[in-house]
Amino acid sequence: MPLSSRLKLIAGFYKNFFFASLLISLTCAYLLMELGVGSLFYLFWFRVITLGLIVYYIRDYKKRDFYFYDNLGISRRSLWSATMLCEALLFILFIFLALKIR
Amino acid sequence: MKHCFEADGIQLSFGLRQILSDVYLKCDTGAVCGLLGRNGQGKSCLMNLIYGTMKGGSRSIRIDDHSVLDLHRHRDLMTFLPQFNFVPGSYRVAEVFGYFGQSFADFMQVFPEFKGKENVRFGQQSGGFRRLLKVYLVVHSASKFSMLDEPFSHIMPVHVESIQALITSKKATKGFLITDHLYQNIIDISDKLYILENGKVHAVASEEELKRFTYLPV
Numbered sequence: 001m002p003l004s005s006r007l008k009l010i011a012g013f014y015k016n017f018f019f020a021s022l023l024i025s026l027t028c029a030y031l032l033m034e035l036g037v038g039s040l041f042y043l044f045w046f047r048v049i050t051l052g053l054i055v056y057y058i059r060d061y062k063k064r065d066f067y068f069y070d071n072l073g074i075s076r077r078s079l080w081s082a083t084m085l086c087e088a089l090l091f092i093l094f095i096f097l098a099l100k101i102r
Numbered sequence: 103m104k105h106c107f108e109a110d111g112i113q114l115s116f117g118l119r120q121i122l123s124d125v126y127l128k129c130d131t132g133a134v135c136g137l138l139g140r141n142g143q144g145k146s147c148l149m150n151l152i153y154g155t156m157k158g159g160s161r162s163i164r165i166d167d168h169s170v171l172d173l174h175r176h177r178d179l180m181t182f183l184p185q186f187n188f189v190p191g192s193y194r195v196a197e198v199f200g201y202f203g204q205s206f207a208d209f210m211q212v213f214p215e216f217k218g219k220e221n222v223r224f225g226q227q228s229g230g231f232r233r234l235l236k237v238y239l240v241v242h243s244a245s246k247f248s249m250l251d252e253p254f255s256h257i258m259p260v261h262v263e264s265i266q267a268l269i270t271s272k273k274a275t276k277g278f279l280i281t282d283h284l285y286q287n288i289i290d291i292s293d294k295l296y297i298l299e300n301g302k303v304h305a306v307a308s309e310e311e312l313k314r315f316t317y318l319p320v
Contacts, residue, residue, distance in 0.1 A: 005201055012190065067155070067188035071243065072201055073177035 001073060009074055014083045016062055017054045024050045025091050029098035037099070047091055055080070104131045105246045107165050107180075107277055109152050114144065114159035121147060122159065123301040129247065129277040129294070134269060136292030137281040138306075138317055143298045145281045146185060149249050152279075153182045165246065183240040185252040187232060191225020195235065198224060202239045209238055212264055230256050234265075241268050247277045254284045266291045285318070 028043045066076055112125035121144040129135040139145045150156035152163055154172040163170055165179050173180040189198055199206045199220075206220045216231065224232060233256045240248050253269075254262055262284075269278055270291055282288050289295065295306045299315050312318045 001201070001203070009201065012193065015192075062190075064184070064186055064188045065190050067174075067182065067184050068190060070153075070155070070174040071177060071181050071188075071240065075175050 006074060009069065009072065010079060010082045013065070013069065013079050014086060016065075017058055017083075021051065021054060021087060022090070025087075025094045028091070029094040032095060032098040033102045036102075040095070043095075051084075051087060105166055105277065106130050107163075107247050107279075109148075109161065109163050111162040112148065112151055112159060113161070114147055114151060114156075120301050122151070122298075125298075125301075125303045127152075127279065127296060127303060129279050131246065131275065131277050132273055133293040134273055134278045134280060134291050135294045135296065136285075136288040137279060137296045137298060137303075138285055138288060138312065139281070139298035140317060141283075144301065145298055146251055148298065149182065149184075149251050149279070149281070153180065153249065155182075177243070177245055179246050181240050181243040181245040181248045183236055183248070183250045183253060185255070187229075187236070189224050189232070189236060191223060193224050194221055195224060195227070196220040198235070198239070202243060204239060204242055209235075212238075212268065213261070230258055233257055234261055237265055238268065241265075241272055241278075245276060247279065250278060250280045250282075252282045253280060254282045254287045262287055285312075 024047065028047050032039060032043055066079075069076070069079060107129045108127065110126040112122050114120075114122040125148065127135065127137070137145055137148070147156060151159050151161050152173065154163075154174045161171065163173060170176060170179060174182070193201075196206050199209065210217055213234065219227065219231070224235075227235070237250065237253045237257070240250065241253075250269075253265060257265060266287065269280070272278075273293075280288055280292070289309065295312075296303050297306050297312060297315050297317055299317075304315070306312055306315070309318060313320050
């Protein structure tokens with residue numbers, strides 16, 4: 001399968017929780033601006049825990065979709081690694097911007 | 103080239119209840135292997151254990167004598183049609199065909215009545231049409247073997263023969279393990295029949311034997 005198709009499929013999977021996750025990251029950035037650098041530790045763990053809940057929800061609620069990706073040769077590991085990497089990068093970007101703006 | 107799929111030593115229990123205890127299945131390229139069994143005997147569990155998406159039981163799965171315990175990570179070896187809908191509803195039909203490396207035009211040659219449906223989202227199709235699409239995609243997938251869990255369920259009678267013909271035409275290049283409660287459809291196309299009874303798999307050769315296992319009424 002071409003790389004572009006693989007990326008499109010991973011993006012399709014990410015879309016399942018992208019907006020919820022984006023909202024949480026934006027909230028963390030806003031709280032960081034309001035509360036200061038001292039809150040970063042708590043915000044980090046808040047982000048980790050909410051992400052864990054999202055992953056738990058997707059693994060349960062969307063478990064049937066994984067057969068689709070299996071049949072296309074995209075492993076569950078690839079799906080989660082790619083989306084978690086994007087999540088981490090987005091969170092770091094928002095935190096960086098929040099600290100800059102502040 | 104001929105390939106050989108074998109599953110044995112499969113054990114599965116839920117609490118004290120032993121679901122699978124003595125399973126041996128063999129399927130070669132060019133064969134359709136039918137798996138029959140009453141409700142709750144563990145046919146779907148067996149397929150999921152073979153595919154590697156169900157954990158908890160012991161198993162030995164081999165393709166051409168090579169052990170492969172995570173078949174769901176090897177689409178070149180095995181593709182699987184589970185009994186539920188597994189295609190996310192947001193994808194358009196033509197898009198799904200593209201991902202599977204297949205063409206909707208070829209599909210329409212077999213099922214011309216679905217002309218114009220290629221740009222509709224998967225989730226907006228009728229249940230029967232979705233099932234038909236999934237069966238077609240898995241049967242035509244480029245794997246050495248395919249497992250089909252209830253491929254004839256929710257399919258209207260006029261399409262059952264078409265699906266049987268598709269499976270029969272594809273068996274020259276792959277092997278199939280199929281289960282369904284519509285047993286006559288399975289018997290019609292199977293080269294080898296198995297019945298799952300009390301956790302054990304038995305090879306059966308005739309409908310008379312199915313009656314002996316009380317799968318069919320005497």
